[in-house]
Structure formats: structure tokens, C-alpha cells
Amino acid sequence: MGKTVPIRLNDEQLARVEESAALAGYKHLSTYMRDRLLEPSKVDSHQGGIDQWADQQRIMSLLESLDQAQATNRTILAIVVYLLRQNSTQGKLSELRAELSALGSNEEALAALLPELAKDIERLSGED
Structure with missing residues (x-):
């Protein structure tokens, strides 16, 4: 015993x-x-609570950055739709589609479509 x-x-x-x-x-x-x-x-339930809290904070941060990326995507898509409607000739549409399909990121698309606006956004956001 x-x-x-x-x-x-x-x-x-x-x-x-x-x-x-x-x-x-x-x-x-x-x-x-x-x-x-x-x-x-x-054995260490307190540490488990801290780990859970840290995981929650990481997930919240990831969700926030995802939300920001989605907002950026919606803005750029709105710009593209606007430009497509402004340049409604078939040749311009084809040229714009080809230009967009070759680009890898939203920032590249914005820089290609509206270079002055892209520069202003970069300057205002403090990115180099």
C-alpha cells in the first residue's frame, strides 16, 4: 500500500x-x-492557458491581416472594373487583361493600372 x-x-x-x-x-x-x-x-494547466491565449492572439492577428488583404483585393477589383468600363474597346480590354494576368500581386496590378496612385499610396503608407 x-x-x-x-x-x-x-x-x-x-x-x-x-x-x-x-x-x-x-x-x-x-x-x-x-x-x-x-x-x-x-500538470501545467496554467501554461496551457497561456499557450491557448497566445494561439488566440496569433489567430486574431492572422484574421486581421486576412481582412486587410481582402479589403485591398476588393479595392483593386473595383479599380479594374472601373478601368474596364472606361476602356471599353475590345483591343483595350484584351491588352488590360493580358497585363493583369502577367502580374503576381495586387500592388503590381495597381502600379501597372494607376502608377501615380500606387506611388501616392506607397508614400502615404510609409513603405519604401
């Missing part, structure tokens, strides 16, 4: 531990406490 280790809990702490043990389906409080104490995934 193993050794016992005395643990002192106040009434509130004991009530919380008993409730947790009952919810987890344990009949004996000592078995619940031993399992909780020695369970590897629960």
Missing part, C-alpha cells in the same frame, strides 16, 4: 474539489486528486 500525504484545504477548496471529482465520475476523492495531480496533460 502507498503512503498517504496530508493535504489541508479550506471549506471552499474542498467543496470545489468534491464537485470536480463528482463531475468527473469519481467515487473516491483521493483517487481523483491523485489522477489529477499525476495526469501529464494537466
Whole structure:
């Protein structure tokens, strides 16, 4: 038989531990406490909470940058549609489509379509 280790809990702490043990389906409080104490995934639950918070912050940051990229895409698409309507001759449309298909990024598309606007945006955003 193993050794016992005395643990002192106040009434509130004991009530919380008993409730947790009952919810987890344990009949004996000592078995619940031993399992909780020695369970590897629960050894550092505080660290797990910090890791979860850090993951949430990273995900929020990624979602924010995705939202910004989508806003940029919508703006550039609106510019392209406007330009397509302004230059409605078939030759101009074909030339514009070819130019856009060769470009890799939104910034390149904007620079090709409206170079002055692209320079202003770059200057105002502080990018070099």
C-alpha cells in the first residue's frame, strides 16, 4: 500500500474539489486528486492557458491581416472594373487583361493600372 500525504484545504477548496471529482465520475476523492495531480496533460494547466491565449492572439492577428488583404483585393477589383468600363474597346480590354494576368500581386496590378496612385499610396503608407 502507498503512503498517504496530508493535504489541508479550506471549506471552499474542498467543496470545489468534491464537485470536480463528482463531475468527473469519481467515487473516491483521493483517487481523483491523485489522477489529477499525476495526469501529464494537466500538470501545467496554467501554461496551457497561456499557450491557448497566445494561439488566440496569433489567430486574431492572422484574421486581421486576412481582412486587410481582402479589403485591398476588393479595392483593386473595383479599380479594374472601373478601368474596364472606361476602356471599353475590345483591343483595350484584351491588352488590360493580358497585363493583369502577367502580374503576381495586387500592388503590381495597381502600379501597372494607376502608377501615380500606387506611388501616392506607397508614400502615404510609409513603405519604401
